[in-house]
Amino acid sequence: MPESLWIHDAGLWWLLFGLICIAVSCGLTGVFLTLKGEALNGDVMAHGVLPGIVVAFMVSGSRDLIWLIPGAALSGAATLWAKRWLVATAKVRPDSAAAITLSVFYGLGIVLLSKVRQSGTAAQAGLDRFLFGSAAAMLTDEVWIAVILTLSVVILISAYYKGLTVFVFDPEYAAVAGFPVQRLSFLLTFLTLICVITGVQLLGVVLVASLLVAPAVAASAWTHALHIRLILASIFACMAVLGGGLISASGDGLPTGPWVVVILSFFAFIGIGKKYFVRKLR
Amino acid sequence: MSGNTASIKSNTAIALQAVQVSYDAIVALDSVTTDIPLGQMTAIIGPNGSGKSSLLKAILQLVPYSGRITFAQGITLEQMRPRLAYVPQRILVDWHFPVSVQDVVAMGRYKPGAFFNRLSAQDYEAIKEALAETGLTAFAKRPVGALSGGQQQRVFIARALARKADLFILDEPFSGIDSASEENIWQIAKALTAAGKTLVMVHHDLQSVAQHFDHVILLNGYCAAAGPVHEVMQPEVLNAVYYSRLPSSPQHA
Numbered sequence: 352m353p354e355s356l357w358i359h360d361a362g363l364w365w366l367l368f369g370l371i372c373i374a375v376s377c378g379l380t381g382v383f384l385t386l387k388g389e390a391l392n393g394d395v396m397a398h399g400v401l402p403g404i405v406v407a408f409m410v411s412g413s414r415d416l417i418w419l420i421p422g423a424a425l426s427g428a429a430t431l432w433a434k435r436w437l438v439a440t441a442k443v444r445p446d447s448a449a450a451i452t453l454s455v456f457y458g459l460g461i462v463l464l465s466k467v468r469q470s471g472t473a474a475q476a477g478l479d480r481f482l483f484g485s486a487a488a489m490l491t492d493e494v495w496i497a498v499i500l501t502l503s504v505v506i507l508i509s510a511y512y513k514g515l516t517v518f519v520f521d522p523e524y525a526a527v528a529g530f531p532v533q534r535l536s537f538l539l540t541f542l543t544l545i546c547v548i549t550g551v552q553l554l555g556v557v558l559v560a561s562l563l564v565a566p567a568v569a570a571s572a573w574t575h576a577l578h579i580r581l582i583l584a585s586i587f588a589c590m591a592v593l594g595g596g597l598i599s600a601s602g603d604g605l606p607t608g609p610w611v612v613v614i615l616s617f618f619a620f621i622g623i624g625k626k627y628f629v630r631k632l633r
Numbered sequence: 634m635s636g637n638t639a640s641i642k643s644n645t646a647i648a649l650q651a652v653q654v655s656y657d658a659i660v661a662l663d664s665v666t667t668d669i670p671l672g673q674m675t676a677i678i679g680p681n682g683s684g685k686s687s688l689l690k691a692i693l694q695l696v697p698y699s700g701r702i703t704f705a706q707g708i709t710l711e712q713m714r715p716r717l718a719y720v721p722q723r724i725l726v727d728w729h730f731p732v733s734v735q736d737v738v739a740m741g742r743y744k745p746g747a748f749f750n751r752l753s754a755q756d757y758e759a760i761k762e763a764l765a766e767t768g769l770t771a772f773a774k775r776p777v778g779a780l781s782g783g784q785q786q787r788v789f790i791a792r793a794l795a796r797k798a799d800l801f802i803l804d805e806p807f808s809g810i811d812s813a814s815e816e817n818i819w820q821i822a823k824a825l826t827a828a829g830k831t832l833v834m835v836h837h838d839l840q841s842v843a844q845h846f847d848h849v850i851l852l853n854g855y856c857a858a859a860g861p862v863h864e865v866m867q868p869e870v871l872n873a874v875y876y877s878r879l880p881s882s883p884q885h886a
Contacts, residue, residue: 513750520737521725523719528745
């Protein structure tokens with residue numbers, strides 16, 4: 352695409368706006384998720400969305416996100432429910448339960464995906480992008496969906512900011528003071544699920560959790576104020592998503608997800624290095 | 634349940650009737666029936682595993698229990714919450730959490746259920762007073778992770794004070810803190826009871842019970858004794874609980 356043209360390409364600007372929305376919602380949610388010590392739940396749900404996406408495709412025969420997102424949300428939620436069931440009922444330790452459920456659901460998704468491949472449906476090629484992500488493959492209608500979902504994340508976090516903070520910092524105190532801890536816990540899970548299902552088209556099921564975790568880890572090195580940490584994490588996530596999106600769009604066959612993760616790791620690495628040296632120098 | 638017929642004596646802050654706490658069919662605390670007096674400082678004491686925390690958590694409905702718990706004037710916990718301040722054990726939270734001392738104290742003023750939850754001038758006044766009473770004014774902007782254990786405990790006390798509550802429930806506020814913080818917390822506790830507030834504390838240090846408390850509940854998997862401090866803190870009462878080799882069970886119950 353000639354340089355003089357792409358500046359005026361409304362579709363491209365719209366896509367960039369969609370990417371920023373996804374990045375900001377993942378950055379904000381990730382800060383609360385990591386502080387709660389539930390980063391793995393993001394990974395569990397991310398792997399869990401794959402069978403839902405494939406089944407939704409098999410049922411609807413369409414690869415429109417309107418069909419795939421409900422499938423992704425249902426199976427992502429089912430995966431986390433299975434993990435929690437194993438912990439509560441079968442007394443499996445949380446890390447083991449997470450490892451089991453995410454690999455079982457992911458494996459199931461891959462099996463279903465290979466079935467679809469064998470059947471050779473014309474549209475099946477579009478499903479591969481959910482493995483490693485592709486910013487370029489996002490269609491204009493899909494950006495709408497991502498924008499609406501991620502803006503709802505930002506609104507929910509602002510509305511429940513204080514309640515979420517108390518709940519994540521000190522859940523026992525929050526319960527006694529009368530905060531709706533069940534609802535806040537559900538809210539955090541719900542926000543994570545929205546982040547996962549909107550981010551998965553960009554980064555793929557294996558890598559999307561890193562967009563929740565890495566910006567929060569990188570931001571934690573620079574500030575002890577929660578609101579600044581939220582802003583920093585959002586900025587890191589935006590830079591990684593835009594950078595990864597542009598790099599992958601610039602060349603043939605470069606997947607978006609891995610490039611976003613490379614940039615995110617760079618931010619996280621600098622943050623961890625800063626923490627390490629500050630501790631050494633003290 | 635709110636329109637109940639619960640009868641509660643006028644000088645009682647919390648009435649416990651046959652309160653029992655079980656975890657997976659194992660009874661942690663068996664059938665406690667006693668009254669916690671209004672406007673006094675009550676210690677809940679007993680050996681490790683005697684059910685002190687279970688009793689506290691039952692009062693706060695943090696664990697399932699059977700029996701009946703009623704607050705002053707026959708009200709329920711739901712109705713009591715706005716006038717109740719809880720100080721959990723300090724070790725239960727992650728002190729690297731990115732909040733300042735003032736942020737944590739301000740949590741005492743957050744209204745549950747409200748959206749966007751802005752604090753009023755009155756809220757900021759209460760926060761300022763609580764910081765001053767606990768000697769934390771100079772630390773207000775510091776991250777909580779940079780404080781000592783005793784200072785962190787005082788942050789929790791300040792958060793409770795900011796609620797301007799009538800009933801204070803504290804879970805081992807003196808464990809692992811420096812003597813200056815300990816002194817500060819005793820002073821605050823004294824001032825609160827002098828102002829007619831009720832304090833209930835899980836306490837470990839038997840030495841200081843007689844000096845500071847008015848009322849004592851001695852647990853040993855059941856209620857071994859309860860009453861004014863001079864009645865319970867007798868050698869024969871304590872020895873029966875602390876030096877019995879095997880946990881005894883309440884045969885009379």
